[in-house]
Amino acid sequence: DAVDIEKVIDEIKGDDQLSHSRLMQTAASVREVSRQLQRRPLKRAVRNIMIITKARDNTLVSLTRELAEWLLATPRYGKDVGVNVWVDSKLRKSKRFELDTLLAQDERFEHMLRFWTPALCLEQPELFDLVITLGGDGTVLFTSWLFQGIVPPVLAFSLGSLGFLTNFDFEQYKKQLTHIMGDAGMRINMRMRFTCTVYRSAASVATASGASTASLSTSTSLSGAPLDLQSTKIEGETHEVLNELVIDRGPSSYISSLDLYANDSLLTRISADGIILSTPTGSTAYSLSAGGSLVHPDIPAILLTPICPHTLSFRPMLLNDDMALKVCVPRSGRGGAFVSFDGKGRVELGRGDEVVVRASQYPFPTVMGQPLEWFDSISRTLRWNTRAAEQKGW
Amino acid sequence: DAVDIEKVIDEIKGDDQLSHSRLMQTAASVREVSRQLQRRPLKRAVRNIMIITKARDNTLVSLTRELAEWLLATPRYGKDVGVNVWVDSKLRKSKRFELDTLLAQDERFEHMLRFWTPALCLEQPELFDLVITLGGDGTVLFTSWLFQGIVPPVLAFSLGSLGFLTNFDFEQYKKQLTHIMGDAGMRINMRMRFTCTVYRSAASVATASGASTASLSTSTSLSGAPLDLQSTKIEGETHEVLNELVIDRGPSSYISSLDLYANDSLLTRISADGIILSTPTGSTAYSLSAGGSLVHPDIPAILLTPICPHTLSFRPMLLNDDMALKVCVPRSGRGGAFVSFDGKGRVELGRGDEVVVRASQYPFPTVMGQPLEWFDSISRTLRWNTRAAEQKGW
Amino acid sequence: DAVDIEKVIDEIKGDDQLSHSRLMQTAASVREVSRQLQRRPLKRAVRNIMIITKARDNTLVSLTRELAEWLLATPRYGKDVGVNVWVDSKLRKSKRFELDTLLAQDERFEHMLRFWTPALCLEQPELFDLVITLGGDGTVLFTSWLFQGIVPPVLAFSLGSLGFLTNFDFEQYKKQLTHIMGDAGMRINMRMRFTCTVYRSAASVATASGASTASLSTSTSLSGAPLDLQSTKIEGETHEVLNELVIDRGPSSYISSLDLYANDSLLTRISADGIILSTPTGSTAYSLSAGGSLVHPDIPAILLTPICPHTLSFRPMLLNDDMALKVCVPRSGRGGAFVSFDGKGRVELGRGDEVVVRASQYPFPTVMGQPLEWFDSISRTLRWNTRAAEQKGW
Amino acid sequence: DAVDIEKVIDEIKGDDQLSHSRLMQTAASVREVSRQLQRRPLKRAVRNIMIITKARDNTLVSLTRELAEWLLATPRYGKDVGVNVWVDSKLRKSKRFELDTLLAQDERFEHMLRFWTPALCLEQPELFDLVITLGGDGTVLFTSWLFQGIVPPVLAFSLGSLGFLTNFDFEQYKKQLTHIMGDAGMRINMRMRFTCTVYRSAASVATASGASTASLSTSTSLSGAPLDLQSTKIEGETHEVLNELVIDRGPSSYISSLDLYANDSLLTRISADGIILSTPTGSTAYSLSAGGSLVHPDIPAILLTPICPHTLSFRPMLLNDDMALKVCVPRSGRGGAFVSFDGKGRVELGRGDEVVVRASQYPFPTVMGQPLEWFDSISRTLRWNTRAAEQKGW
Structure with a gap:
């Protein structure tokens, strides 16, 4: 087989005494492989x-x-x-x-x-x-x-x-x-795309549907701990998004309060009109309106951009893409929230419901026109610091 | 040898008819290797x-x-x-x-x-x-x-x-x-660190020093084209930076005008008090004051953050780290500029001088205390949306 | 009578040849009267x-x-x-x-x-x-x-x-x-408070209610021109607001498009999630979350703060308070909008409906505790650049 | 005499038992006089x-x-x-x-x-x-x-x-x-213009010049308290500015630390690259680059806009124009600062030096072209949310 990655990983694991400089060389080499792969044109017949x-x-x-x-x-x-x-x-x-x-x-x-x-x-x-x-x-x-x-x-x-x-x-x-x-x-x-999965609180589902809790499958909880009805979650819909996931307070005039977890650890409670979890591709869309930075689509990152945050210090943030982020509607909050996926599939979230967001294993491959086309697109579309007239020949 | 990366690359190159889905699998595998390497503790004796x-x-x-x-x-x-x-x-x-x-x-x-x-x-x-x-x-x-x-x-x-x-x-x-x-x-x-190299315009150096241009070594020009005296560059100092490189107008009251190139192509002419090229580590430092986003240090990105830009559309931007960025003081501008490296080594740049910035091959390895310590550091130091009191046991 | 303002105005009008420097002196004097009035304590018995x-x-x-x-x-x-x-x-x-x-x-x-x-x-x-x-x-x-x-x-x-x-x-x-x-x-x-009046499009009301247009009273149109049914407006509810008027797209996922007029002249068409028209008092509330500046309540100004604007150049703006601002839902738009007054009285606006906002003739008088209390309130509540510890004796 | 403002003020003062509603009416009337004055064209012969x-x-x-x-x-x-x-x-x-x-x-x-x-x-x-x-x-x-x-x-x-x-x-x-x-x-x-006056610390002047302190005239101190040499100030240059006063750290790489006083009370200690005190006219100039709002020139306000502030909560602020603002370089700071006036007259400030800024009694009268010309100027020059094409006949 052409590329036996598993063997490579095994070999790395086996070498328990790998020195620091050796580790750095290996990491750099792997990075180089990744770049070579990126730059490699696809030449198979398009049938x-x-x-x-x-x-x-x-x-x-x-x-x-x-x-x-x-x-x-x-x-x-x-x-x-x-x-x-x-x-x-x-x-x-x-x-x-x-x-x-x-x-x-x-x-x-x-x-x-x-x-x-x-x-x-x-x-x-x-x-x-x-x-x-x-x-x-x-x-x-x-x-x-x-x-x-x-x-x-x-x-x-x-x-x-x-x-x-x-x-x-x-x-x-x-x-x-x-x-x-x-x-x-x-x-x-x-x-990059995100895989977004909604988990409903079993308590609220039970209340709503009268369903027996016996039949509940528990969520693929990040922690795997045994759960009571209160914290049992029922897996709901899953969407792949290319631009962003938005959770907002909808028509409610109550402030939206949302808990943000990374790998099952609480990062922060967010008071805002809502939050945007955006891919780099989505950085030129809604996240930008809410004050996010422009992010080149090759960068593996998750943009967390608050919508009208209620604290002055809540600056937009970029998280690394190997985190599983979870946004929960607190049980104690006054209202629910709404979630939408690339602007579609808008549904309401009740108290205790949550959405888990991960970098997808199914990225979205786009054919590239020219090397700096992303810069051209933002100059053209956003008038980003309008690119100088003298440049030619791109 | 434990990890023969070159062989892997060769094998990839050899398979000219690699299908798209096969390419994606390979890229994902390589990415996984990279993650495994990251998470791997160093266990060698510390002597x-x-x-x-x-x-x-x-x-x-x-x-x-x-x-x-x-x-x-x-x-x-x-x-x-x-x-x-x-x-x-x-x-x-x-x-x-x-x-x-x-x-x-x-x-x-x-x-x-x-x-x-x-x-x-x-x-x-x-x-x-x-x-x-x-x-x-x-x-x-x-x-x-x-x-x-x-x-x-x-x-x-x-x-x-x-x-x-x-x-x-x-x-x-x-x-x-x-x-x-x-x-x-x-x-x-x-x-990530940046390798920053200053190139002086041969014309200005010749003027300043009266040196014969015959002895000039040309810069490691990104394009490699033959150069006349006007565009000949003399390689100057090189610095590794962990936080950021800053180029500003210094005490001059003239607007700083700077040309930004990526891989030798002009991206934009910048009118601003200056620009910051920051690593993710530096995203909590000067870049933040100038309006940049917070960026997790694991993300391979170069932050371009303008200081008091003179166009409303010049939003902070994150560029991928395999670009060579070049900032030039235009020949036609009214004034020079100053460059500093992690707040040190401040020197003046004349017209035609330039600085090239690349992701360094020598990153800065820091020992990690706990998995989410970066979030703790920003909560603690910036009062970032002050993390909720109820959390424990991190 | 103690203060015969009308006589003062008449006298000014009569002097048709007032010189520029004389006009400036008069304006400065009037301004001084205004300040003296502001600083004057009320001493009447509180019965x-x-x-x-x-x-x-x-x-x-x-x-x-x-x-x-x-x-x-x-x-x-x-x-x-x-x-x-x-x-x-x-x-x-x-x-x-x-x-x-x-x-x-x-x-x-x-x-x-x-x-x-x-x-x-x-x-x-x-x-x-x-x-x-x-x-x-x-x-x-x-x-x-x-x-x-x-x-x-x-x-x-x-x-x-x-x-x-x-x-x-x-x-x-x-x-x-x-x-x-x-x-x-x-x-x-x-x-300052705002007087906010909703005007409904007669066309849509006629459609909705089947009412004869003969009985329509026309709006107190800013221009006073004769109007056909299309542009005839029916005066609806009026509210005084102390903080802000918000017009947003509500649960619609379509971008809100709103036309902003000052004194019946179109200023701009706004593409955003919504807009906030805030008093200086409201500058510490929702407007701040959306990126507005902090404005001392003594300043006579109307804050126009966009919510997630779709152009990078739409910076928050302060307008002088003798303008009548009008926000219209365009007839050609895809969706309606919602308006709320100090977070209350939320109602939907259809195409052609509009809201007129003016500085109210009924301000909201608050008893002052100490001269710099506004600064204290923002330091305390927003941690605005937390005021230095050394200060005492305010 | 046409307008006897002093008499008006005397009459107001005399009426010690003025009721609240009467006070409000008077204030509104005075405001109306002010507006009438504003709108009044100058018709004197231009010789x-x-x-x-x-x-x-x-x-x-x-x-x-x-x-x-x-x-x-x-x-x-x-x-x-x-x-x-x-x-x-x-x-x-x-x-x-x-x-x-x-x-x-x-x-x-x-x-x-x-x-x-x-x-x-x-x-x-x-x-x-x-x-x-x-x-x-x-x-x-x-x-x-x-x-x-x-x-x-x-x-x-x-x-x-x-x-x-x-x-x-x-x-x-x-x-x-x-x-x-x-x-x-x-x-x-x-x-509006600002009158800006520099006061030098007598201690530092004495040191610098060897001058006898006996000949020092004390500053027109806002408080008027008797002063020792440490706090004695010597009045320096005065400038009228139309756009802004800027105080920055200059070429120093130390953070600028500045104390801001309003009417002799400390408001806050500012850690930033500098601060801008801008008129509304200047709101489209440097203040805008530093993140300030656009402010209509008719609004009587002082814009305080920090340059790259070192706390996330230091939002731009508008202060009312009857305050005397004072910016001091702290004695305890590590470095000095530089001040400039409408981009000119740049001088260094040492420790203990200060600048007092007040709304000037000498405003800058500009002839108006058309009522909404300010909006046109920002649309044209800043591409502020580019004004809609359909508008005509302004």
Whole structure:
């Protein structure tokens, strides 16, 4: 096998007397491996391409048709035809998409043009070698929502001005797709996502539903201690987020009081309108409005940004990404709270409920346009200290 | 050999057709190795201990004497005597230190008590298995300044209230040193440092000194392009910093205008009183005063924090640590600038001069007291959203 | 008549050729009059005192009883008895208050002890020479809510630690009340309030209620132009606020888009979670959490503080208090908004609805404890750069 | 006499039993007088116009010549000739200004064209009915520096894009000057200035100069208490500032520690890189860079904005303008500080030295272009939440 990491770890463990300088060298080497991996382009043939867009937007459907046709028809990889294309199953009957005239062009297209459903994305994400999105940053967030497990590489086309996540100009799609499907391959940014799981207080669930506590499965408690009904938690929904998790007081005029734990230890009780746990990717979104710093997406960190905190000293903070963070609604508080995931799936949290947030094992890989594109995106979109006019040739 | 990283890299490179999901697995595995290394305690025998303190502070000298005596005399590692202790050569003649009475206690001490000099720290840092500091955060910064290359593990004792870097209470030194010199070993935080190098404009140096340009060695230019006198740079001083590099306008009332480059590409021209390039360790120092976020020291990031920026959109930013950042004083600007390194070594920069900052290959290893001590330090020192009273048992 | 201001204004108007330096002198003189008025203690006999507290809090009711008894019984103003005391009519039947035993002490008390109702506060505020509050800042805000027109001077006692508005310690009530009812009189801070009026879009009201537009009274439009149904507004509720008016997006996940007008001219369209229009008194409350500055309550200004604005350049702003500000929910927006007044009376605003905010003609007069008490309150409550320990004798 | 303010004050004082509501009415009336005065246009004939520009800038000198000629020649106020024009005495011999050809046009010009000097501005400011500046905001600040006492109305022309203070477009100078010299008159904004006085510690002066302390005049101490040498102060320079006073640590790397007093009471000890005491006019300048709010120039307030404060709770603050603020360099501190006035006159302060800042009795009157021009200036210059495109007709 090419890379036997477990063996490496075993060897490290075995060497009980490793000196400090030796340990440092090893750590540096491992870091170098990680960098080499990051910089390595993917060169495998791209045989299955999924296209995601807003199926209700007529303009986008027309462009999807154009793109699909070009991908199907343009010869690749030594054959006289293109690659398989997966489009939204909603387009099967779309007048704009004109499936009939497309299939009439080449009988092989009948087999090559395929239709994806949300269920397929969840169950067989490996089917796709590349996902192309047409739309804005919202379409990229929707893509993250579709792929709750493994995510194929995502190339995001913008139709107007480029966004934070839409870093390719659709006007040049032929040139750019031919480039990455050729010898150059594609370079990938692995964007961190969070796995967020809601745990409901068994006491409140029991009250609400009259359910027997006998059937309660206990939460995957961070500590693993035996729990009484008060502290027993029932695992609820889980979401992968690409931008951020927000917990706020909702319409309540009571101050939101939230307890923040790291690895089961209480860090602080937060009095604020709410808190944002943001990925670096999300640092240009809601966290920024709430006063957070801009964070390059390559940095492995969790941003904790309070919303209107009630103490002057509660400065935004970056936590390392190997912590399991837990936010609890205190039992003693006056009100509940609301949680939302990338701006969606907003639900109420009662007293004793909690949300656990971890760096996901399923990052979100985006195809990179150029090395400093993140800086360009913030200059362009935020007018970040507007980049100087004299620069050229990026 | 225990860990053959180069072989691993070669194998990765060889597998040209690595699939995306395979690449992701490998990256995750490498990351896991890195974490395992981080959590791994050092268990090697600690046979040589260096003590650093302020040699002019009588109280500290007395405590150094006490500590040295205890380390020399307390039996360790199966012998009936302690370990070698290195103290500041300035203490050789200190009345407070009373070298004579110490050596009189045991004739072996003559050999075991040794004296360090700054030169020794630079040339033979591997001599020391552990550095103990007595004092405040300033003493830890001084330690970083002493070890411009490899740094031994540093255990920082505080004499009053704990600081950001002084995370051990001197009142319990016997218990704590016996603990880490025993089976438990010591856990280490590898704190990032920056290597900062000043490059002087050859044009200005030539003007200033009348030196022939023929003898100029060109800078290790990031781009490597051939350079004329205008853009030829002469390498100047290099410093390792643990907290931050600051470039400011000094006493000039002209706005400081600075050009920021990443990997030789211009990111932005900065109009501000100055800028701070801070490590995560430094995020609780000057960067915080200038509006930066708090950043956990395990996060590999470079903080770019402007000082009184002249555009409202110049928010603090975190850059990934594999960039080489370069700050240049523009040729066209009205004034120069000043640079300082961890608050020391302040020198003026003229037009065309520049400073290059990179993550150092020589991090600063600090002995960890407890897992969440960083949160405790900010709660204690900054009153960060003062941590709740109910928590116990950390 | 003592001060014939109208005559003064007429005279100024008559002098059409007033020179610039003469105008400046006049303005400075008028300003001096204003200052003299501010510093002037009120020395009129305090014959009617109203006490406001939380009628449901047993401790507070007991203290109210104690205070009322002392005020009724302590001889004042040349008589052998005290002054009239007005308590909450809810206390008439309170067991804690023990009305019977109080009235039994002196037959004159039957006439001197009186009961206030919210209606009385609105209709005859001049009845009261002084209002005493027992409780926290919330009780002071409740007092502002009770007096929607003229407000008597308010002396706010704190029962525990002093707050922003509760600047007298109840433990010393005898000394302090005797002082201000004596020759010293009381110095007053005139705290600005805002008059906030909601105007509903006639179009939406017509839709909602099917009402004939013929009966619509048009709003007191700032411009006075003739209006069609689209822009016709129906005047809704009016509130006086002491702290702030908040308009936010409520539970909607859509960005709130609000148009801000000054004197009928559009200043800006705001994209944010919401905005706060705060008085200087409110600068230590919600506005501070959202990033606003601390503003001394003597300054005549309206604070415009955005909540999580979506542009980096939207810095908090202070507007002069002779502007009529209008916040409109755009017709073209995706969602509505919510408005609340000192944290109360929260109602939804639909598209086309608007709120007009003006400095009120009914300020909120608070009795001053000592000249720099505002600084003490922020040091104490916010730990504002904690005031130095060495100071004494304030 | 038209407005006998002293009589008004006497009458108020006489009425010892003024009721609270009566006091409130009076205060409101006085406030109304103040507003009427503010809104009142100046209509006196403008017979003497001073022009200020950069005498070294050739383009500006040419425009000054053009403007002067037009003002001299255009008939006004019933005569067949224009008004008197005062230009910089440095222009008397300027080739660009061509004095000879100008005077040759009309023999009356010999008398009507006059030359100003800085001394004249200080001694006879009433000579000028109007000051016109040509240049940028810096030229307006220079005008403030010239007039350390009474300031004539200032109309500031911009040559390119409008600035914060340069609110008239020079391209339309004929139309605009004819307008304000006609029946419309000119509306004035009275911009607050600060009077800043440096007091040197007698102890340090004695040490430095060997001067006999017998000759020391004591400062106009705020408290008036008798003083020993330690606390005796010697009055130094006084400056009027339009934007701000800055006190900073200068090139010292020691933290600046400053004591802030209001009316001789210690408010707080400040640990920061420095502090800014800014007028509302200065709120768009350095104070904004340091995190201060934007403050409309009509608001009578002193902005206290810390530069990189060393406590998280030191939020920017607005103080009322009838306070005398005093900033002292503590005797016990490690270093001195530097003070500058509108960016000029930078001098060092030693231990024990202090600066007293008061609202000046000599405000800076600027001619107003249009009612909401301040909002336009911040939208334009700061891109403050860029004002919506749809607005028209301002």
